[in-house]
Amino acid sequence: MNVMTAQSKAPKAVILLSGGLDSATVxxxxxxxxxxxxxxxxxxxxxxxxxxxxxxxxAHAAGAPLKILPLDLRAIGGSALTDDIEVPEEETEGIPxxxxxxxxxxxxxxxxxxxxxxxxxxxxxxxxxxxxxGYPDCRPAFIEAYERLANLATKAGVEGQELRVYTPLIDxxxxxxxxxxxxxxxxxxxxxxxxxxxxxxxxxxxxxxxRIREAGFRAAGLADPTRYSAL
Amino acid sequence: MNVMTAQSKAPKAVILLSGGLDSATVxxxxxxxxxxxxxxxxxxxxxxxxxxxxxxxxAHAAGAPLKILPLDLRAIGGSALTDDIEVPEEETEGIPxxxxxxxxxxxxxxxxxxxxxxxxxxxxxxxxxxxxxGYPDCRPAFIEAYERLANLATKAGVEGQELRVYTPLIDxxxxxxxxxxxxxxxxxxxxxxxxxxxxxxxxxxxxxxxRIREAGFRAAGLADPTRYSAL
Numbered sequence: 001m002n003v004m005t006a007q008s009k010a011p012k013a014v015i016l017l018s019g020g021l022d023s024a025t026v027x028x029x030x031x032x033x034x035x036x037x038x039x040x041x042x043x044x045x046x047x048x049x050x051x052x053x054x055x056x057x058x059a060h061a062a063g064a065p066l067k068i069l070p071l072d073l074r075a076i077g078g079s080a081l082t083d084d085i086e087v088p089e090e091e092t093e094g095i096p097x098x099x100x101x102x103x104x105x106x107x108x109x110x111x112x113x114x115x116x117x118x119x120x121x122x123x124x125x126x127x128x129x130x131x132x133x134g135y136p137d138c139r140p141a142f143i144e145a146y147e148r149l150a151n152l153a154t155k156a157g158v159e160g161q162e163l164r165v166y167t168p169l170i171d172x173x174x175x176x177x178x179x180x181x182x183x184x185x186x187x188x189x190x191x192x193x194x195x196x197x198x199x200x201x202x203x204x205x206x207x208x209x210x211r212i213r214e215a216g217f218r219a220a221g222l223a224d225p226t227r228y229s230a231l
Numbered sequence: 232m233n234v235m236t237a238q239s240k241a242p243k244a245v246i247l248l249s250g251g252l253d254s255a256t257v258x259x260x261x262x263x264x265x266x267x268x269x270x271x272x273x274x275x276x277x278x279x280x281x282x283x284x285x286x287x288x289x290a291h292a293a294g295a296p297l298k299i300l301p302l303d304l305r306a307i308g309g310s311a312l313t314d315d316i317e318v319p320e321e322e323t324e325g326i327p328x329x330x331x332x333x334x335x336x337x338x339x340x341x342x343x344x345x346x347x348x349x350x351x352x353x354x355x356x357x358x359x360x361x362x363x364x365g366y367p368d369c370r371p372a373f374i375e376a377y378e379r380l381a382n383l384a385t386k387a388g389v390e391g392q393e394l395r396v397y398t399p400l401i402d403x404x405x406x407x408x409x410x411x412x413x414x415x416x417x418x419x420x421x422x423x424x425x426x427x428x429x430x431x432x433x434x435x436x437x438x439x440x441x442r443i444r445e446a447g448f449r450a451a452g453l454a455d456p457t458r459y460s461a462l
Contacts, residue, residue, distance in 0.1 A: 071302045076345045102344035105384045109340040113333035114307045142383045149376040153336045153368045 010036040012120035019054030022126035025181035045074040050201040054192040104137035174216030189225035202229040241267040243351035250285030253357035256412035276305040281432040285423040335368035405447030420456035433460040
């Protein structure tokens with residue numbers, strides 16, 4: 001079997017891609033593990049729509065076909081990321097107001113539907129239990145429960161094929177994520193992490209997400225390619 | 232405490248409402264159990280859009296505020312209900328082609344998000360393991376796994392409030408469902424079950440769903456109020 005054939009027979013994996021630093025790293029990791037990546041971005045009425053542009057750039061750079069699924073979560077409300085609640089610029093205790101109700105449950109369920117259509121037995125999601133410990137749906141126990149559910153929910157599960165949810169970032173610090181992605185050649189200038197990036201994808205430099213990202217590059221000892229707005 | 236106060240303090244429940252016979256019955260059952268119902272319909276690009284009109288009629292008749300969440304599942308494809316695959320008019324073995332990938336997983340996840348926003352600890356879904364045994368996501372084991380997941384996924388779960396998924400129809404035959412709804416005063420002429428109803432909500436009388444519904448009214452010994460098209 002030559003290399004081309006081997007590549008075309010690579011098992012498919014659905015990658016939840018947000019356009020941020022984490023999921024761009026996950027995409028590179030899935031490919032490095034021998035999967036053929038099928039990135040899925042959910043357009044859930046983000047205030048930071050530049051995220052979707054970033055997802056397009058990241059998928060294009062990886063030569064992977066991006067699927068964008070529109071789901072307007074503003075209809076159910078409940079989060080600063082989709083409502084008109086002000087994004088906090090100070091660190092907060094407990095569950096942040098930027099929490100989107102049932103976000104990862106919904107994202108994984110859409111990924112599960114796409115995986116079923118593709119015949120993929122793998123879903124990759126960039127959840128992280130270190131920097132975002134305030135989100136209940138980023139914990140390993142949640143992911144294990146989801147995997148169990150997925151194998152009861154689908155034809156593949158019924159027919160005995162095991163579906164796995166991969167969370168390669170779950171125990172990594174932001175600096176470790178950045179170093180891993182750097183070694184895999186991820187171009188982080190394509191990604192947007194900021195909760196309130198401008199239309200050109202430039203970051204505010206002040207929100208929680210910007211602060212975590214900036215500190216990550218510093219701790220990794222790597223140059224921060226983020227484009228910041230002049231504000 | 233007078234009746235009005237008691238009603239306004241009723242615990243909230245999210246009801247997945249499709250406009251069909253089953254979910255209309257579930258809505259009436261939730262109310263009879265003392266819940267204040269918040270029906271949620273998902274506009275997932277159904278070919279039979281008359282279902283959504285029916286959901287509106289059913290919610291209106293129950294005096295409950297219907298939330299409609301648009302989610303175009305045609306973007307991920309894979310089912311005769313959203314693609315241009317022909318709807319089968321003969322009974323089929325195993326998992327039907329009308330299966331929507333990860334449908335109940337996705338619906339329950341959206342209901343979970345809405346429940347979280349409302350502060351509701353109950354979700355009602357009209358799954359049934361008798362007539363639709365070909366769907367893996369209608370089995371009791373699936374619902375139990377979902378309940379477990381939901382309690383790991385959300386703020387409420389983290390804070391020790393237990394969320395429950397109610398499936399009052401799961402062990403009932405179609406005739407038993409119809410008899411129960413009839414006793415609760417459900418007006419089945421408002422509902423549409425047909426996979427290919429016309430724009431006025433008239434049923435084809437030939438698809439799987441029509442056949443099961445018609446046989447249900449016959450077995451229940453009740454008049455079938457379904458409006459059939461002349462075709």
